[in-house]
């Protein structure tokens with residue numbers, strides 16, 4: 523049996539006529555940059571995420587970049603980021619000339635916490651970037667409290683968490699700004715690159731709009747230096763087709779996670795395989811279903827032989843990346859991130875996955891661990 527980590531063909535087959543009509547509509551209009559499709563998508567996605575303002579941009583990476591620029595973060599500034607995340611969380615900070623300050627993560631949720639953030643705050647700190655890793659909201663109530671006490675904005679990296687919720691609201695709608703990615707493999711994926719910045723602050727939304735389009739407002743008058751960070755109309759039109767399905771697709775991912783929980787339990791593996799945490803009051807959207815096992819690489823090789831696709835998010839924490847050498851003190855330790863990097867393994871959880879396929883995955887894991 524073949525169980526790929528992700529199969530986007532099945533989703534495409536289910537929406538193909540609508541996607542083709544959307545692409546045809548944009549081609550017929552010959553309006554490819556910004557315009558009515560982008561504006562309509564921004565309205566629709568703002569309503570879906572439950573946030574006042576949404577601005578389409580060129581990628582999740584550029585969403586982070588533009589959000590930091592809109593907060594006037596630059597050289598001399600520090601931004602606190604978890605060391606266990608996708609590269610862009612910290613790369614965007616360095617790209618605007620600021621310094622990413624890495625902090626360790628909670629051993630269970632693998633996300634930053636007020637306890638790890640607090641000692642890293644200095645007079646130069648300008649923002650904190652919680653990452654809603656794998657589709658689960660970070661523990662926002664104490665982070666919001668810390669933000670309120672210190673005056674530091676929270677820039678949510680919600681690239682993996684569209685549709686996730688916690689006590690304080692939807693991922694990306696809680697802090698000062700939210701950043702989303704529509705990379706094709708994300709829960710809401712475009713057919714190319716795309717991203718989104720969200721905020722409840724109208725003036726900040728206007729600033730993001732200006733920054734994404736060369737800092738220009740009105741035409742040919744440049745108040746500041748932005749870039750070509752626009753979401754294109756073809757992607758917006760395709761995302762408009764997919765958005766109405768998102769909630770159902772996320773529900774399917776959640777149901778698959780529940781099925782894994784049952785299957786691991788029945789196989790007697792619950793004690794030997796670390797299952798993803800789902801704290802009460804938080805709606806996990808399982809962008810990734812990530813287990814933890816000490817003998818990860820051997821298990822991964824065994825699963826590959828059984829036709830089960832897996833991946834490791836992420837094998838090297840950010841404080842160990844060559845491009846960030848010198849940013850952390852030689853004696854700084856990030857034991858929870860290092861342990862996670864050695865043990866995490868993402869299993870297939872995409873919406874169209876079947877129970878029979880999941881049973882094959884769990885049976886293959888049981889074999890591999892025996």
Ligand SMILES: *Cc1c(COP(=O)(O)O)cnc(C)c1O
Pocket residue numbers: 581582583584607608610611653679681682702703704705715716717
């Ligand atoms: C995917 C991702 C990004 C970057 O998004 P792109 O659209 O690929 O630029 C940033 N942060 C996290 C946590 C991500 O998973």
